[in-house]
Amino acid sequence: MSDVTPMPAQGNYTSTRQVGDVFRDVPLTREHLKCCLALFFVFAIEAWEMMIIVYTAPLIAQDFSLDALAVGHLIGAMFIGMLLGSLVWGKLAERIGRKGAVVWSLASYGVISLASAFAPDYASLYALRLLSGVAAVGMMVVTFAHYQELLPVRHRGALTVYLASGWPIGMLLALGATVWLMPYGWRTIIAVSSLGGLWAWVVARCVPESPYWLASAKRQPQARAVITRLSRGTVQVPEDCLLQVDQTTLGRQRELFSPALFRISALQILVNFTFSWGYWGLQTWLPTLLQQRGLSLPQSYGFIALSALCMIPGYMAASWLTHRYGRKYIIIGFISASVLAGYGFANAQSLEMLYLSNFALAFFSLGAWGVWGTWIAELYPTPLRTIGYGWAIFSQRVANILAPSLIGALVAYGASFNMTTTFINAFMLVTVLLALFIPETEGKALD
Numbered sequence: 001m002s003d004v005t006p007m008p009a010q011g012n013y014t015s016t017r018q019v020g021d022v023f024r025d026v027p028l029t030r031e032h033l034k035c036c037l038a039l040f041f042v043f044a045i046e047a048w049e050m051m052i053i054v055y056t057a058p059l060i061a062q063d064f065s066l067d068a069l070a071v072g073h074l075i076g077a078m079f080i081g082m083l084l085g086s087l088v089w090g091k092l093a094e095r096i097g098r099k100g101a102v103v104w105s106l107a108s109y110g111v112i113s114l115a116s117a118f119a120p121d122y123a124s125l126y127a128l129r130l131l132s133g134v135a136a137v138g139m140m141v142v143t144f145a146h147y148q149e150l151l152p153v154r155h156r157g158a159l160t161v162y163l164a165s166g167w168p169i170g171m172l173l174a175l176g177a178t179v180w181l182m183p184y185g186w187r188t189i190i191a192v193s194s195l196g197g198l199w200a201w202v203v204a205r206c207v208p209e210s211p212y213w214l215a216s217a218k219r220q221p222q223a224r225a226v227i228t229r230l231s232r233g234t235v236q237v238p239e240d241c242l243l244q245v246d247q248t249t250l251g252r253q254r255e256l257f258s259p260a261l262f263r264i265s266a267l268q269i270l271v272n273f274t275f276s277w278g279y280w281g282l283q284t285w286l287p288t289l290l291q292q293r294g295l296s297l298p299q300s301y302g303f304i305a306l307s308a309l310c311m312i313p314g315y316m317a318a319s320w321l322t323h324r325y326g327r328k329y330i331i332i333g334f335i336s337a338s339v340l341a342g343y344g345f346a347n348a349q350s351l352e353m354l355y356l357s358n359f360a361l362a363f364f365s366l367g368a369w370g371v372w373g374t375w376i377a378e379l380y381p382t383p384l385r386t387i388g389y390g391w392a393i394f395s396q397r398v399a400n401i402l403a404p405s406l407i408g409a410l411v412a413y414g415a416s417f418n419m420t421t422t423f424i425n426a427f428m429l430v431t432v433l434l435a436l437f438i439p440e441t442e443g444k445a446l447d
Helices: 030-064 068-096 098-116 122-148 153-164 166-184 186-206 211-216 220-230 253-257 262-283 286-292 297-325 327-346 351-378 382-412 417-435
Strands: 015-018 241-244
Touching (some): 030 122, 030 186, 068 098, 098 122, 122 153, 122 382, 211 220, 253 262, 351 382
C-alpha cells in the first residue's frame, strides 16, 4: 500500500515525460520476475477460489440434499457476488491504488471464505459464497492491469500471458485439495482453501505500486522511485521531470461510454460475455457432463486435471505468439481452434476422441484467455484502466451467473450431451466474429 509523498510545486519541473515512454527504456529485471511470481499466485488463488465450489459441489449437494438446479444456483452465488463487486473494485483501485486494492481483496476474501466453511445450512452458505465473490473479484479486476503497469513495453504482452497461466495451477490446487481432503468433507476443503488470503502479506511486501497510478495521483517522487527499483537503477527520472499519464479522462464510469471509447467498450463487454459463456458453460458442468458419458466422479476429476495440464502449454504458446504477431491474430486463431475442438468434443464417439478434443479445447481456449486478459487493460488510458477491466469482469460474471443455471436446467430436463455442448460452443464462434473489430495493441505504450 502506498505512502503519500507530497508533490513539489508545479514550477519546479522543467520537462515532462509520459510514463509509458519511460517504460520503453526500462529493461526486464529480477524485480519484474519477483512481481510476476507474487501476482502469479494471486491469480492462482483466484482460480482456486472460483473452482473449489465447483469441485466440492457434489459433496455439498449430498450434505444438504440439493438437486441440480440448487447446485447451479450455489455455483452461481460467487459469480453474483463478483458481479456486484466488479465495478466497485475498478473504481476503488483508481482511488487507493492497484496494490492496495489487491491486498484488501485477498485479505477480505480469506476471512469470508473461511466463515463459509462453517455455514450451518444452504441459505447461509449461499450468502457467504456470494460475499466471498464480492471480496475476491478485486483480484481479478486489478491484478492484470497492475502487472502490466510494472512491465517494459516490449515484454508486456508475453509476460502478462505467463501471469495468466496461474489459472490452471489454481485449478490443479483446488482439484488436489478436493481429492486429498475429500474424506474430511467439503467444510475442511473450503477452510484450507481460505488460507490463500494470507498471500496478501506477500503482495504487500514484494510488489510495488504502479508508477502509472502514482503519476496520476501526483505522487511524483514515489513514481520515480518505483521506476528506479524496477529498472535496478538503470533508468533514472530526473527530479525536475514531471511524469505524466493520459489526462483526457477523469476516471469516471460514464467516460467508458463517451463517443471516443464507446465502440471499444461495447466490443470488449460483448466479447467478455460470449467468451465467458462459452468457457464457463462447459467448465461448471463438466463433471456432470462427463458422468453422462460414463465416467465416474473420480474419473471426471482425473479428466479435468489432465485438461488443466494441457492449459499450461497453451498459455506458453500464446505468450510466444502474441509477442510476435500481436493480440488480434492469436485471439482469432486460438478461439477458432477452440470452436473446432468444441465441435469434436460434442460429437466424440469414443472415449479417446473425448479426451483428445477436450485437451485441444483446453490448450486453445485458455491460451486465448491469457491473450484476452492482456488485451483488455491495454485498450484504456490509466485513469480508466481498472474501471474498464471492472466492466469486463462484470460482463463475464453475467455470463457466469446465467450459464450454470441454464446449463443446469438443460441437464435437469434431460438435454443430450451433444445438444448441451453444441449450444455452449456457439458462443465461442460469436466471440471470434466480435474480436475482428478490436484494435491491435502489441508494442504500444500504455497511455
